[in-house]
Amino acid sequence: MSGDNERAAYERGTGFLLARLGSLTARSWTAFLAEHRLTQAQYTVLVALYQHGPVGQRRLAELVAMDARNIVLVLDTLAAGCLIERRPEDTDRRRRTVTLTGKGNALLATVADAAATEQDRFLHALNATDRERLNHLLQRLYDSHIPPGDLTG
Template sequence: MLTILVPMSGIGYERGTPFLLARLGSLAARAWTAFLADYGITQTQHAVMIAIREQGPVGQRRLAELAAMDARNIVAVLDSLTAAGLAERGPHDTDRRRRVVSLTASGTRLINTIGQAAAHGQDHFLRSLSPAERDHLNDLLQRLYNAHVHA
């Protein structure tokens, strides 16, 4: 049996920031995965589609970097997006050996639809906070993220 000692004074672990962030992160991740599944895509596919939308037509290796993926794994993700008619591969303008990836019209529509619906979902998730509190929370979380990722 696992015994967890909670200090008698101060805040117990279940009220501490790391615990709460982990729990909320888990809730948000499950909700996000289910949300994307309703649109027929995975989190990885979504990340790749966002990177393509933000960069425009892009090479596969650079796309893997932008989506924070191993370059060996991007091919399977692109195969699935291509098979679904959401992305397409084509020749590079100046280097015939390279291939560039772009979103199809269907892919662009889907990613825009997801973005609009996600904004509504975020409002629902954060409904207990005022707009100012939401902005403040986001600023604090961004600072924490940057401190740990860019350190």
């Protein structure tokens, strides 16, 4: 007996496998980000700023699907690390525009390179074709449950 036959029936079910691998991936990703002194929320904010450029604090909260009140702590931490800057808007001094700094850009580049290596390590059992197919299938499933742009689902 080898392979699938050695595993309990529940360990061969799609739901179990997705949940278990999701848990392993989440743990691995959280540890990976911690090595770079980032949380998932901080990383998400940095990526959103990289993709969208300078943006108002309220809009940034929408982009990362975070309550506008809760994003303040994340922004405070990123600003303390000189990864972002917050400046008053010209038209309304009470509102803040958030900008990624050079240090923030550099950190994102470092993390992106390291993330690719970490992903290769995690997916080592799959060749490039299998990885592409897996990603395609997972994207189809994801899109069927969460419409594009809806990160709250």
